[in-house]
Amino acid sequence: MSDPDLILVIDEGTTSTRAIAFDGDFQPVAVAQAEVPLSYPDDGWVEQDGQEIWDKTLQVCQDVIAQIGGAERIAGIGITNQRETTLIWDRATSQPIAPAIIWQDRRTAERCDQLKAAGHEAKVQQETGLLIDPYFSGTKAAWLLDNVDGARTRAEAGELAFGTVDTYLIWRLTGGAVHATDMTNASRTLLYPLNISPDAGWSTAMLELLNVPASLLPEVKPSGARFGATDPALFGRAIPILSAIGDQQAALVGQGCLAPQTAKITYGTGAFLVANTGAEIPKSENRLLGTLGYGIEGGGAAYALEGAIFNAGTVIQWLRDELGLIADAAQSEEMAEGLDDNAGVYLVPGFTGLGAPHWDANARGTVTGLTRAASAAHLVRAGLESAAYQTRDLLTAFAADGADVALLRVDGGMAANDWLMQFIADICDRPVERPDFMEMTALGAAALAGMQLGWVTEAAWAARTAPGRRFEPNMSDDLRNTLVKGWQRALKQTLTT
């Protein structure tokens, strides 16, 4: 029998779960994907069935194992996941006590408002790097304890376990033997201190403030680490789990951003800019998030600064599905390219409010600058352009917080749009680099597992050059200033605070 030559990555995203096998050169050799439906049982509620997340994940792993000819080929497993999504399950049966509360869920908004009104935000930001917002896991976990019959009593008796999706998958993969998470996922819960010391544990102050018992919590490990081995009943043999990391941080690693001041932005449904800040604990005065970038057992670790744009690709979906102005996302490129300019039309996509650096939950979308000459194509172009202006606003906030990002490494579905990538380079006045292989999230989890296997070093990974395309800024300062002024006017008309 030959030696195991592949890494199996589980990429559990918000709408689908995937398994990808990578070879020793970190090239994908097999992939399987299954959708996991979201449900919206109440205003602002977003849920998924935890058992279904597991069933579909197991199914895609088995599918990939069949494609590669058997589990003997897998040297290790890496996990990357949708962040903040919250599960509580029964330790005895592994069954969730309620549906998973998805990161987008706003049911704890009132609780967050109370905490803010009571003056806790500054202290919470200092302790966790985060803001008080329903987005993060802490208030979601407390909600489950307070609203599922008997949950709090059972939690206090040690019968229940809490976890983000990585933690639940590790639990199920190891047959309930391992209850662990990684530091990047922990850093999104509101329950973990940003200032980690070698023997850091969960934040006692935050557990108290949010009323979450410590008995529920997993052990926290670096992102690249030994998380135990799979239950042999699943794949016919025990396979070591060698990495777990939240999706945006995984993309940071996948893009090779292991040095301070390197950054990536992923343009998917939303867009997430993450900059490596090295050993320095990020402190934002501009409402960006301080978070853990990654940690490697026996290796380095980095903090990161993060800014989230809530609506990026959603604009394109809206132009396609609600307005019917484009037949598919790719058509937006030809339409934008066919125009000489934006004719003064701006679209501010505040569909669900605006994220960083504004955090204006009550803002809603606007279109400004319409004249009789504005066409469907101008609206489409304004939709694409909005991703560039929002990126520029984030970069300005990052620079004000001391993270001057000189080069943007991009990935995600929207990054396929060449016109937009050039426009982003022009508006942000920085080069944009796009790798040909854009599954940076899965690649990051593979790289971390590969480091544990000794297949690649951190230094080699950071120096790796992925084939791709570079877009150089090529716009006059005058034109850029005029365009940005127009955006700022539109933004002013949109903000409610």
Ligand code: ADP
């Ligand atoms: P997620 O991981 O958030 O589901 P993806 O990274 O798969 O998102 O990106 C999908 C998004 O990218 C969709 O919103 C889609 O409209 C957008 N998109 C895909 N192709 C293009 C394109 N050529 N131009 C602009 N947007 C695109």
